[in-house]
Amino acid sequence: MTFETIFAGFGGQGILFAGKSIAYAGMIENKNVSHLPSYGPEMRGGTCNCHVIVSDEPVASPIIVEPTALVAMNAPSFDKFEGQLVPGGKAIIDSTLISRDAERTDIDVYKVPATDMANKMGLPKLANMILVGKLVKETGMFTFEELKGAVTKLVPASKPELLENNLKTLEAGYNYEG
Template sequence: MEERIIIAGFGGQGVMAMGQLLTYSGMVEEKNVSWLPSYGPEMRGGTANCNVTISSDPVGSPVVVEATTAIVLNKPSLDKFETSVVTGGNLLINTSLIDRKSNRDDLNVYYIPANEIAIELGNVRIANMVMLGAYIEITKAISVDSVYKAFEKVFGESKAHLLPINKQALEKGAEAVKSLVNA
């Protein structure tokens, strides 16, 4: 088992934090994990992305070039990473901010209105967790319980009170793709 994931969006959407949470959750399950951020000279409001690997074997290159899943939260990220996913891989598109369909017909593409779902829950900043919930439902790469365990470790005690709303976001994200996954 090896999941190679690219998570991309613009600065402030929480793609780095989401990647760290996913990585930590993999570690909780005693899998081999790595998290590699982009740290290039990006403009404010520019793209941010990270590479996450979760594997039953030791992680080789931490750079994800042949992704099994790409999670894109804005349009420049779709343009940039759509071609990075291997045939048969997963592409999760945040339709709240992306108005086009995928050009790939060899992928499992999931369209998720993450911002709308997050706003309904009362906080647009948890759109990343909606996408993470969808990812876990699709791949079952980790269990959602591991995410709960990792949450406080990644975000600290001061954010522990936000766990309930983040749980809701994970559940809503899973719900959004459930019919597609089980189809």
């Protein structure tokens, strides 16, 4: 299996970390992985994306042309990448920030009000992890335990509270139905 996911949103939303958590989980599960960030004159508030491939095969090109999944955290990202998804691809979108419906009918769209949920949890910076939870649930890339294990290793051990909050938001996203 090969999972090719594009994470996209504003700089500062934790797009790169969201991608890194998936790449890291893949590495721990002995998959071949690559994490390619966009780079350039980008800053907080600008657009940002990363391409993450998790595969049983060696990763040839790390650039994703036809993603099997998209995590979009703002409207411009959904506009930009919706058309690139493979038929049957999965779009996990932050419906607090993206109000429109999908234009395509051949993809599965999961609307998660991640920013609202994170705000209500008092963890406004962790909307990204809510979407990561939902992504893993809907794609079946990893079990929740595998994902949890990866994030546990990724968050510095010196910050137990941060880890707890990451796991809380992951779980909220994983269990979100609506």
